[in-house]
Amino acid sequence: xxxxxxxxxxxxxxxxxxxxxxxxxxxxxxxxxxxxxxxxxxxxxxxxxxxxxxxxxxxxxxxxxxxxxxxxxxxxxxxxxxxxxxxxxxxxxxxxxxxxxxxxxxxxxxxxxxxxxxxxxxxxxxxxxxxxxxxxxxxxxxxxxxxxxxxxxxxxxxxxxxxxxxxxxxxxxxxxxxxxxxxxxxxxxxxxxxxxxxxxxxxxxxxxxxxxxxxxxxxxxxxxxxxxxxxxxxxxxxxxxxxxxxxxxxxxxxxxxxxxxxxxxxxxxxxxxxxxxxxxxxxxxxxxxxxxxxxxxxxxxxxxxxxxxxxxxxxxxxxxx
Numbered sequence: 001x002x003x004x005x006x007x008x009x010x011x012x013x014x015x016x017x018x019x020x021x022x023x024x025x026x027x028x029x030x031x032x033x034x035x036x037x038x039x040x041x042x043x044x045x046x047x048x049x050x051x052x053x054x055x056x057x058x059x060x061x062x063x064x065x066x067x068x069x070x071x072x073x074x075x076x077x078x079x080x081x082x083x084x085x086x087x088x089x090x091x092x093x094x095x096x097x098x099x100x101x102x103x104x105x106x107x108x109x110x111x112x113x114x115x116x117x118x119x120x121x122x123x124x125x126x127x128x129x130x131x132x133x134x135x136x137x138x139x140x141x142x143x144x145x146x147x148x149x150x151x152x153x154x155x156x157x158x159x160x161x162x163x164x165x166x167x168x169x170x171x172x173x174x175x176x177x178x179x180x181x182x183x184x185x186x187x188x189x190x191x192x193x194x195x196x197x198x199x200x201x202x203x204x205x206x207x208x209x210x211x212x213x214x215x216x217x218x219x220x221x222x223x224x225x226x227x228x229x230x231x232x233x234x235x236x237x238x239x240x241x242x243x244x245x246x247x248x249x250x251x252x253x254x255x256x257x258x259x260x261x262x263x264x265x266x267x268x269x270x271x272x273x274x275x276x277x278x279x280x281x282x283x284x285x286x287x288x289x290x291x292x293x294x295x296x297x298x299x300x301x302x303x304x305x306x307x308x309x310x311x312x313x314x315x316x317x318x319x320x321x
Contacts, residue, residue, distance in 0.1 A: 001046060003053075006069070009062075011090040018042070018069035019062045019091060023053035030124065030319040031097045032312065033088065034061040037106020037130075038229055039177045041068035041220050043213075047301035048103065048308060055309050057101075062091055064111075066228020068220045076228040077158075080236045084111045089119060098122070099319050101312055105129040105297060107233035114241035116250045124318040126254040127308055130294055132268050132277050135248055136240040149189040151180075155234040164194045165226050171218025173226070175205065178214075182206045182293045184261040208299045250281045253318075255311045257304060259292020285311075 008016040020042045023029055032052050034045040042061035049059035063070040064084050073079045088111065092100055101124050104112035109131035116123045146153055155161045165173055176199040180187050189195050205214060221229075242248060258265060258272065271277065278284050287307055289296050297304045 001050070004049070008069075009091055009094045011065075011087045011094075015065060015071045015073065017062050017065060017071070017087060017091065019060060020049070021058070021060050022049050023058040024056070025058060028321055029056055029058045030101065030312070030316050031058040031060060031092075031095075031099075032101040032103055033092070034059065035088070035102065035104040035108030035111050036061070036064070036067070037104075037108050038233065039174045039217065039221070040106070041217060043068075043216050043220075044105070044295075044298065045103075048297060048305055051301075051305035051309065052312065055312070057312060060091070060095070060097075060100075062087070063220075064228075064232070066232070067224055069223070072224065072228055076231055079228055079231050080239055081110055081114065081232060081241045082239075084232060085115050085118065085241055088115050089122070092122060099124050101125050101127070101315070101319075103127045103129075103308065104131075106131060106294070109133075110233060110237070110241075113250055116252050116254075117242050117248060120251055123252045125311060125315040126250065126252045127257065127311055128254065129257045129297055129304070130259070130262055130264055132256065132272050133250060133281050135280055136242060147188050149191065149193070151187040151189075151195045152234060152237070154189065154195055155230055158230070158235070160194075161226075161230050161234075164196055165230070168196065169218070170221035170226075171214060174217045174221055175214055178206065178209055178295070179203050181263065182209075182295060182299075184263055184266075184293070186263050186266055206293075206295070206299070209295075248280060251283065253283045253311075253315050254281050254285070255307070256281075256284060256286045257289065257296065257307055258286065259289050259294065259296035259299070261291055262294045262296065264294060 004022045010016045036044050045061045053059045066072040102112045109128045113133050176196050
């Protein structure tokens with residue numbers, strides 16, 4: 001990790017994004033951009049960045065605006081997924097990268113899918129962990145069917161979420177969410193509970209997530225706070241980034257990696273396993289990781305790294321030299 005270079009890229013007036021990078025900037029080294037989810041930052045990709053750079057690729061991992069070391073938007077309450085998609089384009093243009101592999105996890109997938117649809121000429125291939133593609137409008141329709149106590153619905157309420165997160169320091173918030181999201185059960189609170197109450201204070205961290213890792217996350221969320229993080233994704237999931245069209249498709253070669261114990265599988269298992277996603281992502285391969293949680297890339301880094309490298313090697317001919 002001591003070889004990771006940190007830089008800042010201005011994406012609009014008064015707003016700079018932090019980007020971590022490792023690997024050769026030579027045109028013969030295909031670039032891979034890693035998009036984090038929540039409660040993550042660029043650091044969540046530490047294992048994957050080293051693996052792909054050692055294999056001859058250029059690894060780039062930004063913090064989204066309002067996350068980690070990136071500047072917050074001037075009006076966090078107005079931030080949307082469209083801003084995040086545009087930021088990825090600005091980063092690639094600033095780094096003079098014409099075509100890139102995109103690796104995304106959790107809500108990072110909700111940036112990656114529209115980016116691949118809006119800018120197909122920029123995407124050599126897409127690897128997504130934990131989140132299937134849903135066509136425009138489907139999330140809004142399906143989210144209304146979720147229980148009131150489900151974490152997504154709870155955190156869409158600005159006042160309630162602010163009060164809940166405000167009870168703890170940033171490090172404890174991250175710890176609680178990592179513990180909660182590592183389980184296979186859906187995070188649903190009853191009427192008298194908040195989401196954080198689902199975690200007993202004495203519960204240890206997952207064995208693959210160290211105190212050092214937690215300290216890194218905690219320090220960066222202490223800096224950024226959670227205002228933007230709760231706005232995007234939770235309060236903007238219903239907004240379509242791509243203009244509605246009859247047949248929205250992601251044409252890029254795509255690999256979906258799902259942990260078999262990922263709680264999100266309970267929501268979309270039938271849709272994924274029945275091939276429902278293939279209608280919208282025709283060049284799709286899906287791989288299930290036994291025992292894998294929502295953080296499968298941190299839990300089983302060697303296995304996930306090998307899946308990523310196999311995909312990159314198979315498709316690197318799509319990147320112009």
